[in-house]
Amino acid sequence: MPDQNLTGTRSTAPVAEVAQAEAGPPPGKPRSLWSDAWSDLRRKPSFLIAAAMILVLIVIAAFPGLFTSASPRDADLSGAFLRSPELTKFFSPEWFGYDSQGRSVYARVIYGTRASIVIGVSVTVIVLFVGSLVGMIAGYFGGWVDAVVSRIVDTFMGIPFLLGAMVILVSFDVRGKLVITLALAVLGWTTIARVMRGSVISVKQADYVQAARSLGAGTWRILLRHVLPNAMAPVIVVAMVALGGYISAEATLSYLGIGLADPAMSWGSDINTGKDQIRVALHVLIFPSIMLSGTILAFLMMGDAVRDALDPKLR
């Protein structure tokens, strides 16, 4: 995909001007739809906020040690059970208070980030790959391939997402990140496949695909150079929104006790711990909840902003 100019500036010559003079103005910088979208996005506060939040979350997930010196597992030996937050002590272990086992809530929130981000991103990557491939094949080749794939997709779509995940996870004794990721991916790929199929069906009828065929282009060239780049935009938007959904699903499963559990750390299981002391120590519940909602919100906002920027009807 020609995105060498992703950081390029918007050419100053408007299209209308090009249209008048057949001889044309001096050549400007090349622009693609992606670079147009990018220059739109850069000016959008909601995109910038979402991008900043996601960036910070990724750094936290990768290097939690940079953000706190406290251990998320060891109890504070000074007997800090359920001690209230000290909101002015920024970034200190006491910042968000302590939980019922004397562990720093701040440290747990920081270390819990990784599970959410890793599971959310991995599920999205798998789902994008599998769903796009299946959707593309069904949409492009049509016929009985499409009929079979569509029935499978419909069948999966009929399974309630969380219920399905619970059924799958209960059958495992040990439920680590990998198992949860795979369970969510197995149930999630159909959404992407369906969007991709529709997108490919509309793109494959475009004259430029016919033009490539009439030049003698092979199936792979047509799929990779013509169909995929043009069918990708709606899929990417759906995937970004879905990423928020996967993070929320992981948290829900962990909250219900069939996702990650001690010693693994997850906001969902911490929220579960916190709910028992909700009257005495609200902070144990509140801080992981805020982190969880903030993270989901960031991905939803990002998906929304990208959707607007890529929507050809708005340009």
Added chain:
Amino acid sequence: MADTTREPILEVRNLVKHFPLTQGIVFRRQVGAVRAVDDISFTLYPGETLGIVGESGCGKSTVAKLLMNLERATAGEIFYKGEDISKLSGRALKAVRRNIQMVFQDPYTSLNPRMTVGDIIGEPFDIHPEAAPKGDKQARVRELLDVVGLNPEYINRYPHQFSGGQRQRIGIARGLALNPEIIICDEPVSALDVSVQAQVINLMEKLQDEFGLSYLFIAHDLSIVRHISDRVGVMYLGKMVEIGSDAAIYDHPTHPYTQALLSAVPLPDPDAREGRERIILTGDVPSPANPPSGCRFRTRCWKAQDRCAEELPLLAVPQRYADADTAVAHDSACHFAEEKPQVTHA
């Protein structure tokens, strides 16, 4: 100019394309067929332009797609220099494609929006490495841009930075890249402003002279093809109803449908307009899935008789003109083919 004494470069014989109408999703049953192209024959000579004219839905684009092998013919043959190309596939088909290229109707959808102009015009060389220029591919692309009247410096731009007319020039440059002998033009200017239409048609004529191209030029009204065509074929509901030289179709049309089309063409000369009779066709075009028996035009023809419903008129020189030595002696598929001077001149 066309040389009709030579061998045809393209010969279409009894071409048929039926699109099946199906029901059911997993187990499909055929419940009928859209008879988009139904037994059409014509020839194209080297260096000539054959215009194909007809109302929307009469099967023009389907003919183009069949010639390009974008759709498989239900029956019939397409001979390119004597070889039937309608059943080719794989490498043999790919080789033939180099010689027959297409310019599409809509310049807004015929160029991949995610590719630069350089990549679009250069793609034919990637697909046919044997036809690629020996040296610099970029240089050849710039040259092609120049040939179609675009600034070669535009090579790194994207299609949406161009106007409709400029895009169509890009499409033409892509069609020229492999040095084809035949270019199928499916309504190449109907999506453009009238002022730009003439520019693009002039360019196509210039290129024809320069490279000795043969054109199959599709349009939905007779006035556009008049300027560029040597011969014209008129289609109605999947059939060719009349075909002949420029003079035959424009000055001596004998098929009622052609006469009706011609009577609707605006005339620049007010004196000529005076004595002309305007034929207004009533009724809708019937569905190609369920065409009328006999002559397909009979539901809208003012001359229709019982015979028209029973007997399919063949495309041939009408009996009454068989011995005429003017342009009036040309193929017309009507039982009662006859000139009607009121529609052409006063």
